[in-house]
């Protein structure tokens with residue numbers, strides 16, 4: 305008997321059956337744009353081998369004006385049909401099913417040709433859209449329908465019509481973006497005409513035995529978005545128009561409420577989908593921050609949806625479903641919702657991957673093959689760099705021994721997990737612990753490895769990490785000054801006024817830690833919704849609370865300082881930096897930039913401004929926390945080199961600047977693949 309009977313139950317769609325209730329949601333990985341169709345095919349085939357019930361591709365543009373970016377993948381020629389067929393054939397050979405997402409971006413399209421119901425520029429794009437006339441609207445419909453027909457020809461099992469997240473069809477639905485007075489605007493019947501027409505004509509074109517998923521925005525989270533009644537009305541009309549499944553969209557891209565970041569509670573929006581259950585008779589999929597089989601099972605067994613969508617978790621572990629089927633859920637590599645290697649890459653024009661699994665989207669390039677010669681490998685340091693090297697090396701048949709002077713594995717991940725909103729890091733370290741035990745790796749904790757310890761191994765890997773940088777500020781030896789390690793690892797107590805020196809990722813994390821006390825809102829959905837101003841859609845249009853965000857009072861008065869004059873958090877993740885900034889702003893954290901650190905005394909931190917060291921200012925503080933970056937810990941590597949012992953230095957011990965777990969894991973995995 306499985307622990308996940310609802311998640312693993314088949315879903316009968318009449319003309320076809322999905323083998324379980326897990327959908328791999330659409331992600332813009334950038335793979336289709338590489339035009340390396342073997343690579344695209346392998347990405348999806350690996351997930352098909354992992355037993356996911358149905359996959360949806362990244363968004364494919366129906367025409368030039370609707371494509372997200374100039375050069376974005378389309379399906380408009382016979383040659384493109386043949387290319388896509390490589391993918392669908394490979395998926396089917398591996399027992400999977402795949403639908404192609406048709407994404408018309410409307411005013412979100414990043415290009416001068418973009419079109420929309422009304423000529424209103426979006427706040428997240430520099431391009432003002434052209435207003436469509438009647439013929440223009442007809443053209444968009446026929447381009448979408450023609451793309452769906454070609455998807456069928458290319459062997460897809462279905463299409464997903466993207467109607468949410470503030471894209472084109474969504475833009476017609478609400479008065480926020482639709483100011484038209486013709487039959488495509490005005491009343492709700494008129495505003496929903498376009499999505500319904502698109503689904504109706506698509507069904508006509510593709511016939512009955514073809515999946516049509518409609519992704520419907522169930523909570524817009526922008527002013528003047530849809531009401532609950534409008535969402536239900538649309539869903540019912542979409543069903544009548546011939547959709548097979550309705551998928552949930554949560555929030556527009558321009559919404560200022562986080563919807564998928566790691567600080568969003570797990571399954572935070574399943575209640576939104578649940579409201580639609582029973583209102584339509586076709587299956588309904590829920591989405592957002594579902595990342596374990598336990599959460600998926602809970603969501604399904606409590607009637608929130610008929611199926612769950614997980615996108616990023618399928619990057620982290622393509623064999624998510626298979627491992628759940630085999631009762632090996634603890635071995636599923638967890639998506640920690642960091643966005644660092646997936647969405648942040650997408651928005652920087654890079655191919656997506658995954659912080660936890662650097663092989664994601666690199667299946668054909670980063671190949672972990674059995675080693676020709678079995679080696680004994682010593683790894684010093686059990687942070688993400690050391691652990692990723694160890695697991696990949698064992699997978700290849702090597703024998704690995706890990707040394708760490710700490711009492712637990714995980715390195716700096718153990719500090720990250722202390723930060724409110726980063727609770728996912730607990731599961732990440734647990735996963736490493738499970739995998740290390742499963743792989744039979746010998747781990748010597750509380751052990752200082754020396755040159756002598758490391759003699760005799762075939763390979764020595766130094767992953768000793770980093771040391772905090774010494775900012776050399778006069779008075780920093782005082783009792784009121786602590787490093788971030790004192791705070792996050794040794795739990796030193798602080799007074800009510802705190803100055804944080806350094807506004808990098810760790811300075812932000814430390815500030816978050818200091819302003820929050822008690823239960824993290826990430827662990828308490830009602831609190832989290834109140835904090836960000838998310839309301840019941842039945843009570844408030846668009847799911848926006850009229851009171852706006854109502855955060856708890858900050859536990860401490862925090863000043864976050866940096867020497868640079870640039871905006872605080874500018875170098876944080878592209879898709880998450882704004883959330884970190886907004887979260888601290890809500891807790892009244894004061895951002896002070898462009899400072900010189902003059903000295904620290906019992907009153908607090910004395911700073912001045914500019915090259916001329918003007919405007920001397922006292923930042924009154926009971927305690928000062930140093931988060932001034934890090935330097936490589938290379939002492940062991942240097943000692944080995946002095947003795948003529950060759951070693952590989954990776955992670956922070958190699959280069960500390962801007963080090964994060966993504967680079968450490970990628971470097972460790974790639975090294976181990978070559979040993």
Ligand code: NAP
Pocket residue numbers: 773774775776805806807808809810811812813865866867868876877931932933934961962963964
């Ligand atoms: P970091 O990102 O390099 O930031 C170091 C901070 O210290 C900067 O704000 C820098 O600003 C300041 N600084 C540098 N030298 C200094 C000096 N001599 N005296 C005083 N201040 C100095 O390093 P980190 O915060 O330690 O983070 C390490 C890595 O982990 C980074 O890659 C970071 O992105 C990653 N991380 C990310 C997150 C996240 O995205 N949420 C969270 C944690 C860690 P000024 O030079 O302007 O003063």
Ligand code: SF4
Pocket residue numbers: 616617619620638639640641642643644645646647657658659660661
């Ligand atoms: Fe999840 Fe982070 Fe991997 Fe993206 S990079 S899939 S958010 S773990």
